[in-house]
Amino acid sequence: MTRSAEDDQEQPFISHLMELRDRLLRMVLGVLLVFAVLVPFANPLYQAISQPLRDQLLDGHQMIATGTVTPFLVPLKLTLALAFFIALPWVLYQLWAFIAPGLYRHEKKMVMPLVISSTLLFYTGMAFAYFVVLPLFSAFMAGTTPEGVNWMPDIHLYLSFLLTLFFAFGIAFEVPVATILLCLVGVTTPDALAKKRPYIFVGAFVFGMLLTPPDVISQTLLAVPMWLLFEVGLVLSRILLRRRAQLSANDSVAPIDKDSP
Numbered sequence: 001m002t003r004s005a006e007d008d009q010e011q012p013f014i015s016h017l018m019e020l021r022d023r024l025l026r027m028v029l030g031v032l033l034v035f036a037v038l039v040p041f042a043n044p045l046y047q048a049i050s051q052p053l054r055d056q057l058l059d060g061h062q063m064i065a066t067g068t069v070t071p072f073l074v075p076l077k078l079t080l081a082l083a084f085f086i087a088l089p090w091v092l093y094q095l096w097a098f099i100a101p102g103l104y105r106h107e108k109k110m111v112m113p114l115v116i117s118s119t120l121l122f123y124t125g126m127a128f129a130y131f132v133v134l135p136l137f138s139a140f141m142a143g144t145t146p147e148g149v150n151w152m153p154d155i156h157l158y159l160s161f162l163l164t165l166f167f168a169f170g171i172a173f174e175v176p177v178a179t180i181l182l183c184l185v186g187v188t189t190p191d192a193l194a195k196k197r198p199y200i201f202v203g204a205f206v207f208g209m210l211l212t213p214p215d216v217i218s219q220t221l222l223a224v225p226m227w228l229l230f231e232v233g234l235v236l237s238r239i240l241l242r243r244r245a246q247l248s249a250n251d252s253v254a255p256i257d258k259d260s261p
Contacts, residue, residue: 020098023094026094027087027090027095030090030091031083031084031087031091033087034087035079035080038083038086039076039079042075045078045079046074046075049078049162050063050155050162052130052135053134053153055138056135056138056141056142058150061151061152062152063152063153063155063158064154065154066156067156070155070156071155074155074156074159081166085166088119089119092115096112096115099111110184114180114181117176118174118177121170121174121177122171124173125166125169125172126166126169126170128169129169130166132221133165133169133218133221133222134162134165136221164211165218167211169222171211172207172222172226172229173225173229175230175233176229176232176233176236178233179230179233179234179237180233180236180237180240183237183240183241184237184240184241189241190241193230193234194234200230201227204223204224204227204230205220207222207223208221208222208223208226
């Protein structure tokens with residue numbers, strides 16, 4: 001009994017699905033492993049992460065928990081989020097291992113540095129949000145609270161606000177990587193992006209308005225680094241494209257072969 005062409009095509013598709021399943025399971029297991037290590041420190045972690053805000057509370061004032069199980073669940077949610085952030089290199093590695101067999105050799109050389117740099121930039125954005133934005137925001141809120149109002153933030157709402165801040169600044173700090181990728185794949189050029197600088201500057205403030213709390217300080221602290229990082233990405237794109245042109249001129253007849261899966 002002979003195999004049909006449809007069966008031959010179905011087998012690689014199924015094997016790709018199984019490979020994807022295995023990679024996803026490894027991602028989840030990696031996050032859960034880090035989570036298991038951090039769980040005993042859930043409450044101290046929440047105390048540390050809320051310290052910039054608690055420093056601005058008036059004497060005798062504390063954060064509050066309005067839900068019945070909120071004091072138990074909120075530190076666990078924070079621990080799970082931190083586990084994902086810590087395991088992010090492992091998650092990205094699994095994603096890279098899944099797509100790498102289908103890439104050309106010169107594409108592999110380009111992707112791995114971009115994965116590493118994007119991870120570091122994401123961590124840098126989170127650190128900037130925690131050490132710079134959060135203390136300034138907390139001081140701003142404490143200074144603008146009307147007289148006679150007790151400012152005692154809810155721990156669950158604070159966690160939601162903090163995770164939004166982390167994701168917003170983590171994604172915003174990926175601007176250089178996005179700029180470089182758009183130029184390297186030929187979607188646009190550094191000169192074309194430079195001509196759109198005024199629109200990008202305005203777009204950075206719109207992005208900051210949508211993803212940060214409704215205060216000028218947080219919006220500005222997100223928009224200005226985004227614009228500066230865009231300029232950095234523009235400079236690096238010109239350098240990389242110039243280097244690519246030089247390599248192409250020196251080795252214009254060299255074939256581009258694919259690695260075997």
